[in-house]
Amino acid sequence: MKNDRNKVMDLPTAIRRFVKVGAHLSIGGFTLNRNPMAAVYEIIRQRITGLHVYAHSNGQGVDELVGAGCVSRLEIAYAGSGRFAPTGIRFRKAVENRSLAVEDYSNYQMTLRFMAGAMGVPFLPTRSGLGTSIIDKWGFPAELRKTDPKIPNQKLVVMENPLDGWGDADRLVLVPAINPDVTILHAQKADAQGTVRIEGLPFADVEQAKAARCLIVTCEELVDVDVLRTAPDQNQIPFLYVDAVVPVAWGAFPTACYRHYDYDPVYLNQYREAAIDEDRYRTYLETFVYGIADHRALIEKVGRRRLDAIRADTQTGYAVNLDRR
Amino acid sequence: MKNDRNKVMDLPTAIRRFVKVGAHLSIGGFTLNRNPMAAVYEIIRQRITGLHVYAHSNGQGVDELVGAGCVSRLEIAYAGSGRFAPTGIRFRKAVENRSLAVEDYSNYQMTLRFMAGAMGVPFLPTRSGLGTSIIDKWGFPAELRKTDPKIPNQKLVVMENPLDGWGDADRLVLVPAINPDVTILHAQKADAQGTVRIEGLPFADVEQAKAARCLIVTCEELVDVDVLRTAPDQNQIPFLYVDAVVPVAWGAFPTACYRHYDYDPVYLNQYREAAIDEDRYRTYLETFVYGIADHRALIEKVGRRRLDAIRADTQTGYAVNLDRR
Amino acid sequence: MAEYTLREMMAIAAARHIRDKDIVFCGTGIAMLAAMAAKHISAPDSVIFFETGAIDSLLAEVPMAVADPRVMHWTSVNGSLADAFAFMQNRSTGRQVVGIMGAAQIDRFGNLNSTVIGDYFNPRVRLSGSGGACDVASFVGRTIIFMQHEKRKFVKRLDYLTSPGWLQGGGCREQTGLAPGGPAVVITNLAVMAFDDITREMYLMAVFPGISPAQVLDHMDFEVDITRARAFLPPSAAELSTLREKCDPQRLILG
């Protein structure tokens, strides 16, 4: 029940309970920041496949899920991790060898789709994309859309403004709501009941959380209810939306977690190097995901020295003068 | 320019510059909380008339603007101030004697209308109101809507779901965007450049602010830029939306300002008593608005004893054990 | 037997219809007292939230409005109006919500008027308007309605339909495009009314001590089925002391 008082559980349990084969999934974060990587690696370890993933620019986590073969369908705006991988390498390979069905949207369109799901309306309107191939070219075959009740019959609909041109708009793009079976996000703080506080940019995490049927929150710190309730203005997600609270230190590693740690350039570069070569990528998966018990083991493997290098400066929230080449 | 570095000005100047006769206006707050009352009283003192006001449940400020004859048209969801005046007394009189044109919506519909204005789309969809008189009965005459380019031709539009029933919705209500000429809100903190921090519930202030062509922010405290920039997660309105920053202590009085002061039951009861009788109401206006130089003078008139009684407790943010009968 | 006022009995009657783990939307006044009482008595895990965006407020003192600073203290989140209504329109969260509301007029299908008495364009009495009432009535799983039992309030035809109940009854509500769910009970100064599962028509469910079904009908402008009426179990001493001491010691609302 969404208003149980204690939702704390361990990661394998949360993933096993809420992320089923073929589930419709969305993860929080943006490119190389606050991806729920511990959860992503656990999904890969549990070899959950056939996932239908919704992403705006969620980045590293999406590329790793795709690379490990967990994803069969992807609705996405941007598949990359900034300077480390302008185009996600495993994503690119999967699309080019036809092992992944892709539907393209823009970041705002995906954001609005999550927002529509959160608001309980079938669509939201925008001017974005008029005149582009995003409107004309539908990645998912029409039959798939017609036969699968979990996705809408239309990728989107272009409509004349029914309000006589009000708002200087003749025409609008209506993007369909998304209600994922499960959303997973990583936050700095949560309490056992499920109230969540994200520090720094929230990206679209709040909309993704509220649109989901089930919500798993992994957090750096599990805090006492008093900590969050004395400053509720700073909390974004009420416990009423949350199903599982999973404390995982370094849970976003190798992506960043503002005020806790920076992204790890060493890991991200090593990932890129591995991702471009099939043998090296298999070795990467064995060494850093399958061959490892849990996220704590990965963090221990990474080692104190690198962790200290990315530890966030208390003033700026990131690792000042980190070597990011 | 919205990105001038110093937008600080006094209240009479801000009102004179941005609130013209016949302007389309929206004010922040909700019933008896955080109404920009200093600005409301200044508008009344400057005898600005013919205002077209947009409100959800903005409360005390709206009833005083209506009572003083500043408002000719009102689009509103709820005209009252909680237990002190379940129905705004001057509002009720104005409607019953036909001196005020009213268009009725619900709170969510009005919130969505401000949100649509902020987002730059002509409408937003909702299920709210299907089957009600809010859909059928239009308060503004059709001619008015056709002839006035500042309001849409339709109060709202009911539309079949163009996405084949996606989201279990057959039918939706599209509510038209609002872009007020000016929005005025009262916040706890702002800096000279215009970054704004609201403490406690923001109500729909942020949407009203972003929907407006011009934005006046009155604040309890004008703070140094460092104060707000060291914790930007707690700020809601970027300076890029703001035109005027006006420091006014007790600027929401007699409504509440969380963490600063509670609403003043004495003033609100006295207002109700005055509002029901024409003579007493004229006296009220003379004594507490026209006959007074500025908000500071009103606060001095109210007097230390009553101000101390409503001063907020630092822990709870309101005046504990205040006599509110 | 314990002494109690009518308002106290009505608050407790409503509190009894709140189930544990319900998410309770309430406005000001007696509705808020009912929600607070339920939390102390029968539904400790129910959660109170307000259309203003406050979720699970501590409510150490009774608020005088849904925007009272007292609702902002010790919440899970201080959200916005947009957040609060989206929570109710969202199907998975909205269906868990029970809304408590009142009105000036009600019809046989639980539709409510809180906008105007007389012609909308030529009003005899102008009221406050919907506020969030229309939204809540459109969205949530079920509603509990407070009414004064008078002929002029239980009317054949509303002067204005502000908040949708079962509309014209039967499956009409869903056909119109509203969320499943609707009015559950109406609590008045005389009785508790409910709605038939099929026809969605109002019927007399229980009468308060000393009230006869005939008296109830005398206070209504339309007929309802009284054959299912049973006697209402009076408030217990425990219920009353909780309501008085824990919810409204200042008697701001109980009077």
Add this chain to the structure above:
Amino acid sequence: MAEYTLREMMAIAAARHIRDKDIVFCGTGIAMLAAMAAKHISAPDSVIFFETGAIDSLLAEVPMAVADPRVMHWTSVNGSLADAFAFMQNRSTGRQVVGIMGAAQIDRFGNLNSTVIGDYFNPRVRLSGSGGACDVASFVGRTIIFMQHEKRKFVKRLDYLTSPGWLQGGGCREQTGLAPGGPAVVITNLAVMAFDDITREMYLMAVFPGISPAQVLDHMDFEVDITRARAFLPPSAAELSTLREKCDPQRLILG
């Protein structure tokens, strides 16, 4: 004359097109450097903001992505994606925004492709996709575009139209329902291109030192007007030192 690299010249060329008080949307890489340089050189009151919701970040260190924690420090507001794009779609704020972007392909009307090379359903090369590019190109007052000047990138026909420029030229953009405004200049490794006010067709505005208009045409798959071409004023020592010392001392982007 000062020594400089091509990247440095391109960054400065873009910086010169940013006016004081412009609100600058930028992505990562050279675009971000150009925005940072402009703020230090010619447009002190320009404001940098990112699609991720960070407004007026301090940028003590150059971010490696728009979600880099470095954009979150010392902002006016740390908003959401929804806030950032609403700011651009909103007519009164959006028209003040200049967007800096890049792409894999561009056509004569400044339409961009960053999605796929080859057939969308049978791609030769799959790229990252729109991200926020389509949104920015749809909403903002004007855009500055970075391109490598190559035949395969300046194409007659895009393989996929990701971000709308002037579409088919003339008044086509407004007729389609997009906001007024569109591509202003294209900055390449050879020249600066602009768009005709009436036809909205690309023309050669300025060539970089040592480059001839003919050479520029050799690197394009379509013809453009070269009669308006003038020589490009090389970066000054002051511009260069600002770019190097203030914007990217680690040469993370300048290389």
